[in-house]
Amino acid sequence: MxxxxxxxxxxxxxxxxxxxxxxxxxxxxxxxxxxxNERGVIVITTGNGKGKSSSGFGMVVRAMGHGMRTGVVQFxxxxxxxxxxxxxRRFPEECEFHVMGEGYTWETQDRARDVAKAEAAxxxxxxxxxxxxxDLILFDELNIALKLHYLxxxxxxxxxRARPPKQHVVITGRGAPSALIxxxxxxxxxxxxxxxxxxxxxxxxxxxx
Amino acid sequence: MxxxxxxxxxxxxxxxxxxxxxxxxxxxxxxxxxxxNERGVIVITTGNGKGKSSSGFGMVVRAMGHGMRTGVVQFxxxxxxxxxxxxxRRFPEECEFHVMGEGYTWETQDRARDVAKAEAAxxxxxxxxxxxxxDLILFDELNIALKLHYLxxxxxxxxxRARPPKQHVVITGRGAPSALIxxxxxxxxxxxxxxxxxxxxxxxxxxxx
Numbered sequence: 001m002x003x004x005x006x007x008x009x010x011x012x013x014x015x016x017x018x019x020x021x022x023x024x025x026x027x028x029x030x031x032x033x034x035x036x037n038e039r040g041v042i043v044i045t046t047g048n049g050k051g052k053s054s055s056g057f058g059m060v061v062r063a064m065g066h067g068m069r070t071g072v073v074q075f076x077x078x079x080x081x082x083x084x085x086x087x088x089r090r091f092p093e094e095c096e097f098h099v100m101g102e103g104y105t106w107e108t109q110d111r112a113r114d115v116a117k118a119e120a121a122x123x124x125x126x127x128x129x130x131x132x133x134x135d136l137i138l139f140d141e142l143n144i145a146l147k148l149h150y151l152x153x154x155x156x157x158x159x160x161r162a163r164p165p166k167q168h169v170v171i172t173g174r175g176a177p178s179a180l181i182x183x184x185x186x187x188x189x190x191x192x193x194x195x196x197x198x199x200x201x202x203x204x205x206x207x208x209x
Numbered sequence: 210m211x212x213x214x215x216x217x218x219x220x221x222x223x224x225x226x227x228x229x230x231x232x233x234x235x236x237x238x239x240x241x242x243x244x245x246n247e248r249g250v251i252v253i254t255t256g257n258g259k260g261k262s263s264s265g266f267g268m269v270v271r272a273m274g275h276g277m278r279t280g281v282v283q284f285x286x287x288x289x290x291x292x293x294x295x296x297x298r299r300f301p302e303e304c305e306f307h308v309m310g311e312g313y314t315w316e317t318q319d320r321a322r323d324v325a326k327a328e329a330a331x332x333x334x335x336x337x338x339x340x341x342x343x344d345l346i347l348f349d350e351l352n353i354a355l356k357l358h359y360l361x362x363x364x365x366x367x368x369x370r371a372r373p374p375k376q377h378v379v380i381t382g383r384g385a386p387s388a389l390i391x392x393x394x395x396x397x398x399x400x401x402x403x404x405x406x407x408x409x410x411x412x413x414x415x416x417x418x
Contacts, residue, residue, distance in 0.1 A: 010321075017320045025318070037410045043259070049397035051254050051264035054271065058263030058293070061270050063415030065292030083274030084267070109234070111226040112219075136415050168416055185405035186416075188258035193396035201246045201394060206272030206345050207377055 040167040041185035042160060046143055046176035049190035050208075056138045056172045057084045063168070064094050068135035071128045075121050075173075076101040076141040082209055096134075098124050101141065118150035125159070132164035143173030146180065157183050249376040250394035251369060255352055255385035258399035259417075265347045265381045266293045272377070273303050277344035280337045284330050284382075285310040285350040291418055305343075307333050310350070327359035334368070341373035352382030355389065366392050 043059070045052040060070045072088065077099045088095045100121030102114060125142075128134050145151050157179060160169060171180070181187050196207075203209055252268070254261040269279045281297065286308045297304045309330030311323060334351075337343050354360050366388060369378060380389070390396050405416075412418055 014320045018318050021318045038413060039410065041405045041410060041413070041416055043405075043416065044402075045260050047400070049399075050252070050395055051260065051267075051397045051399070054267030055260035055264035056267065057270060058260075058266035059416065061266060061296045062263065062292035062418075065294065065296030066414040068415045083271035085274065087270045087274030109227050109230045111223045168413075181402065184403070185408065185410060186259055187402035188260045189400040189402050190258075190260070191256070191398040191400050193253075193390065193398050194393070196250045196252075196394035199394065201248065201250060204247055204250070204377075205275040206277045207250060207252065207268065209271075 039165055040163065040169070042183060043168070043170045044143070044176050044181060044184045044187045045170070045172045045190060046174055046181075046187065047189035047191055048174055049192040050195060051190050052172040052174070053084070053140050055188075055190075056140055056170045057088075059168075059170050060088070060095060060136065060138050063136040064091065069133055070094065071096045071134045071137040072098065072140065073121055073125045073128070073138070073142075074099045074101060074140040075118060075145045078209065080209070083206060096128070100124060101145070114148070115150045118145040121145070122151055122156065122159075129159050129163040129167070129169070132167065134167060136168040136170065138170045138172070141173040142171050143176040143180070145173075146177050147173075147175035153177055153179055156180070248374055249372065249378070251392060252377070252379045253352070253385050253390060253393045253396045254379070254381045254399060255383055255390075255396065256398035256400055257383055258401040259404060260399050261381040261383070262293070262349050264397075264399075265349055265379045266297075268377075268379050269297070269304060269345065269347050272345040273300065278342055279303065280305045280343045280346040281307065281349060282330055282334045282337070282347070282351075283308045283310060283349045284327060284354045287418065289418070292415060305337070309333060310354070323357070324359045327354040330354070331360055331365065331368075338368050338372040338376070338378070341376065343376060345377040345379065347379045347381070350382040351380050352385040352389070354382075355386050356382075356384035362386055362388055365389070 045055050060072060063070050072095060085097060085099060088097050098121070100117060102117045125139055128137050146153055146156065160183060163169065176187070197203065254264050269281060272279050281304060283294070294306060294308060297306050307330070309326060311326045334348055337346050355362055355365065369392060372378065385396070406412065
């Protein structure tokens with residue numbers, strides 16, 4: 001290491017880098033020491049950007065990698081099975097997968113039917129929330145069903161609060177209601193910077209479906 | 210359906226809903242008709258919020274669900290194998306998985322070694338970018354290696370541009386450089402709203418690791 005850390009040579013750069021990293025490690029280590037509570041968390045991904053559902057499915061496979069039992073309820077069903085569905089249905093012991101919704105609402109154009117489908121989906125969700133054998137549950141696109149008032153928000157929050165203390169729940173979809181954000185532990189807003197679709201590129205398997 | 214759509218009863222609500230959804234379907238359908246190009250895309254997830262890597266791994270399993278071949282290069286290695294790694298290593302034919310980095314830089318505190326490790330990781334990445342048998346590749350935490358100048362940005366972008374035309378690439382990590390954002394098709398900024406860690410809750414398997 002150089003004795004002249006203000007020079008622009010590599011040794012000086014490395015020395016300054018090391019000093020910064022030592023300080024950063026102290027900050028990170030002290031935060032880790034302070035965060036010692038273990039309990040089930042509610043994670044929400046919302047916003048208009050891409051990656052909300054993908055992030056939820058990434059957490060499902062991460063949990064499966066740790067030998068945890070997972071459940072998925074998709075509140076909005078597409079015209080075709082998604083790649084996630086086709087993949088996760090290969091592991092029925094590790095992931096209980098339900099697709100319950102009925103297409104996007106502008107496809108069905110029938111509010112009463114959408115409400116009935118959402119309520120049936122929540123019955124499945126509630127059963128999982130009462131079963132401590134599920135370590136992590138994903139409610140994909142639940143936020144949309146709440147935003148459209150297909151489900152009663154107070155009932156949903158009460159069921160979430162009554163779940164087993166170690167159970168993690170991941171909720172995705174744009175338009176998460178503020179009371180749900182209040183009830184959650186970790187919330188991320190996926191903000192679009194740019195999107196291939198707006199540039200005339202088709203939704204493609206593996207990327208969007 | 211009611212003849213008086215401005216009443217507050219259920220039939221009126223349903224009729225107004227249906228009219229809105231008919232208009233929405235027209236807008237969505239016309240956008241879909243306009244977006245007909247199919248080609249490999251570069252997807253970036255960046256920002257300080259949770260869900261960047263999870264979203265990348267979600268896209269990997271989505272692609273695997275479609276029978277696509279995938280590759281993963283992790284540019285930052287944790288102290289323990291992640292849940293994603295433990296899970297995806299079960300499918301070596303479907304996903305070629307490499308963990309190449311050397312911990313967070315404030316853990317290693319050795320810039321020269323970090324640079325050498327990042328360069329070795331990019332050699333693996335470049336091999337995948339030259340192999341059309343990979344349909345979708347994830348470069349997890351590549352943005353951090355670029356932000357810290359462990360890799361030459363122009364070289365990385367040139368290698369990305371030279372890849373097979375149908376190949377998709379997903380790049381994660383905070384601090385994506387603007388030239389990389391410029392080269393990408395879809396970019397999402399994961400914006401933190403709240404995080405369990407800041408409330409004293411420990412990082413837990415299946416959620417953060």
